[in-house]
Amino acid sequence: MVGELVEMLxxxxxxxxxxxxxxxxxxxxxxxxxxxxxxxxVRPEPLAEMAxxxxxxxxxxxxxxxxxxxxxxxxxxxxxxxxxxxxDR
Amino acid sequence: xxxxxxIAEPGSHEVTLERExxxxxxxxxxxxxxxxxxxxxxxxxxxxxxxxQFEAKKGGVWRxxxxxxxxxxxxxxxxxxxxxxxxxxxxxxxxxxxxxHVMMETITLETRDGKTIVHDSSVFQTVADRDGMIQSGMxxxxxxxxxxLEELLATM
Numbered sequence: 001m002v003g004e005l006v007e008m009l010x011x012x013x014x015x016x017x018x019x020x021x022x023x024x025x026x027x028x029x030x031x032x033x034x035x036x037x038x039x040x041x042v043r044p045e046p047l048a049e050m051a052x053x054x055x056x057x058x059x060x061x062x063x064x065x066x067x068x069x070x071x072x073x074x075x076x077x078x079x080x081x082x083x084x085x086x087x088d089r
Numbered sequence: 090x091x092x093x094x095x096i097a098e099p100g101s102h103e104v105t106l107e108r109e110x111x112x113x114x115x116x117x118x119x120x121x122x123x124x125x126x127x128x129x130x131x132x133x134x135x136x137x138x139x140x141x142q143f144e145a146k147k148g149g150v151w152r153x154x155x156x157x158x159x160x161x162x163x164x165x166x167x168x169x170x171x172x173x174x175x176x177x178x179x180x181x182x183x184x185x186x187x188x189x190h191v192m193m194e195t196i197t198l199e200t201r202d203g204k205t206i207v208h209d210s211s212v213f214q215t216v217a218d219r220d221g222m223i224q225s226g227m228x229x230x231x232x233x234x235x236x237x238l239e240e241l242l243a244t245m
Contacts, residue, residue: 053223055225065207
């Protein structure tokens, strides 16, 4: 209920209502109306949909960055070894 | 291992990636601009990449040829617009089978608390091109699983 959210978040009622409207339009919040009250509930499905949409691309980019990271580790180890070899001489 | 941040807002022409690396940015800049190094990490795991052209300077051309598990070859190419060591790279990117769909990529290397943050912004000509690129990840994922299946079958 809006009143509860106002209390919990310490924001004004018009501001809460505005946020709820945006969330409702995005399909992230459902409204149920009983006799005198409107109940708002979270709808997480669109978030899961979006995560699914992005997941393969994320994996692809991650795989490439993982290889870059591996290369950077190897290059730094090689640098350290070379430095060590020099100071040993 | 660094965590990858991906931002792709609805209706936008852009995808941004952000990841932290425990390495100096000079070294990361080298990994992006040295011909012998870029071939060791760029592209998809399952594909062998050949560097046809790579001239990391303003106006310089780059062209990579990738060969997938089936032996099919396809090329990616573009032109460098800015190569500012060790902090910024701007270049175009085109998947040659889709000629004329040109993306512009900006790599920014930022030093923070002894680590380096790599920012990668890709701006496409249309939202459809941007979404197409994101969907190509799905194809890649499917191919990748097929490759793994093949590898597994080969060991049996």
